[in-house]
Amino acid sequence: MKEIMTGNEAIARGAWEGGCHVAAAYPGTPSSEILENVSQYKEIDSEWSTNEKVAVEVASGASLGGARALAAMKHVGLNVAADPIFTMSYIGVNGGLVVITADDPGFFSSQNEQDNRWYALHAKLPMLEPSDSQECLDFIRDAFELSERFDAPFLFRVTTRICHSKTIVELGERTEVPIKPYDRDPKKCVMQPSSAKPRRYFIETREKDMREFSNNCKYNRVEWGSERKIGIIANGVSYQHAREAFEDMGDSVSFLKLGFTYPLPDKLIEKFASEVETLYVVEENEPYIENFTRQLGIKCVGREKLPAVDELNAGIVRGALRGSESAKGYSVDVVSPPRPPVLCPGCSHRGIAFALSKYKDIVVSGDIGCYTLAVMPPLNVTDSVICMGASISAGSGFSKAFRKAGEPASGKKVNKVFGMIGDSTFFHSGITGLINAVVNKSPVALCIVDNRITAMTGHQENPGTGRTISGEPTQRIDLVSLCVACGVKPENVRKIDPYDLKSMEKDIKDAYNADEVSVLITTQPCALIKDVQRKRANVHCAVDQNLCIKCKGCMRVGCPALSFRDGHIEIERSMCNGCTICAQVCPKGAISQVGEFND
């Protein structure tokens, strides 16, 4: 049967067909839909793990226990999971183990553009790179068996354009594979010096076997053209771009298409290179294949012509390698105002961000999630964002620096460091930072903006939501008791209603004045949660034009439901959920909530 599927859907299908038993992931664009789709197959035990390291460890344990297992994450997630991955390379597998990394060339939704192919090289993990949805399905289906054959966890590397492009796939059936028997084997599975060293030698042997395989497998193939003037080595979606860039030359160009990219096929590359006049290497971001090719003493053209930054497309490849001018098009003399993503109308993060924006002598050490959008005007809240979980720990560092600086001669005088972190992010990697701040006496004020969902990546469950990936009820982890358990004094852990500016004021002030760690936990759920939308469907705010003095004070909260049109303030009813933040800042009481809550 044929279907048109995204790479992520095809990966899920392929995992199912390949007999996968256990799957674990932490969400992150562009990888999130992999587990969302995997969890639709009842034969696979799926979970949202608390973070990527946990996901890889769950999958690793499942593999050692005999199950075929996968873990999926976005590229930066692999940094979090690097620790277990490097040592699982030594241990190897029992049931097949596949770790999926979804990289993001072009920064569509990421804080960096790291090329995770280096992880394969660094951890000596075999790697597969599909170039369309059909290959996503086929490669991952085969990966479990290959992993068992080589006793190695596989790295499965995709990019945004693979994950989020739909191409036509032929579906197969599931091969049901029994869970392999488990026998205790400390020499293989307990990594301490005396057992790890022999495994280190094993890796070297495995590497040789896998390179041999790489030279002869169906994932790496030469596609000879009618001529041998131009030869192109390419991987992943770059292969598709390169094909299109030379499409007008008919079948005269030859390709070496690489799908098994660690270990790279030395013999195959040497043979291909020796038969073509000019050799190009087309790959996005890092010169991963190119460096290897050059190490073999082969001349090739790659990074000197192709850009290192951003994703490629066929036009870029054509322009760079063939010097072709790009086609002619249009330009219109219209300045389109930018349309960056913004906090939604009714967003539960708006109120607290607005309240913090009143303090001019604070630093807000930020984190990753929807609340990061508070950095935009008009709120302008957030001083730094590094990675998930850094808000509290970097905040501790900030406060140490300011304490050392004393009264600064120039620069900003900072009297308090706040941290701002979402619920999912706090469970992911904020807890350790909080304990650290308490123990090391860094008097940071942490705002946990608990909207009861992992919103930014598309509403996945997390430990605070009380549901599993399949929607089953489960234990909900209570943030207040968790923070107290982390050592924050009970009187310094407060719940605040981010829809009520007045009531938040005192608690924020107390946190500002505290000389020990304090935590403020917001209590309004994300406005896009179905239940919340239903409950608030008939509630909205309205402006009394007779009272409005058009001071535009309400616009300072940065709500897209508000506009100033034809000389007066309007609130778009279909967007507004009646959160009343705008009403609370109006000096004339011209805005009020109307309608009734559904129950």
Add this chain to the structure above:
Amino acid sequence: MTKSIILVGVGGQGTILASKVLSVGLMRAGYDVKMSEIHGMSQRGGSVTTHVKFGKKVYSPVINDHEADILVSFEKVEAARWIGYLKAGGTLVVNDYEIHPLSVLTGEAKYPEDVIGKLKAEVPNTIAFNAAQIAAGLGNVKAQNIVLLGALTKGMKLDETDWPAVLKDLIPPKLYDLNIKAFAAGADQLK
């Protein structure tokens, strides 16, 4: 020959569903089809683009600058923002409809004037109409995406496909009648 269509709009306008219907319809007509969507933060009111390519054999899922045969814009300034994708001689289908970004709402930036006029002056093959109004007339402004799709498929003469059947498979039953009407109303714009 591969044909390229780029659909652009604002998060929440239904560009992705329209592209999905389009891709499935093209696949059923026997073409190779690739569709690529960038929807990272679309729910937060950002700008959304979807690339659809079809033909005998399609390689790259991405459309290059100045190489789209058709640009379908669900909103006026989005048409201007992404016009660079359209090739010389290509067709622009634009929804004569405004959605103000935050910078305009707060009065910091201005929503440009006479966008349609300027687009028409530059791009000879411009088809502009208010799909949102048509959809609202049918009872739900959200069906504007399918109105635009109706116009697009009519304009491209993609009549090998049984579009109502595709809509039936991809759209929730209770919205089916509305969308069939929307599709037909869109096609009528090109009569």
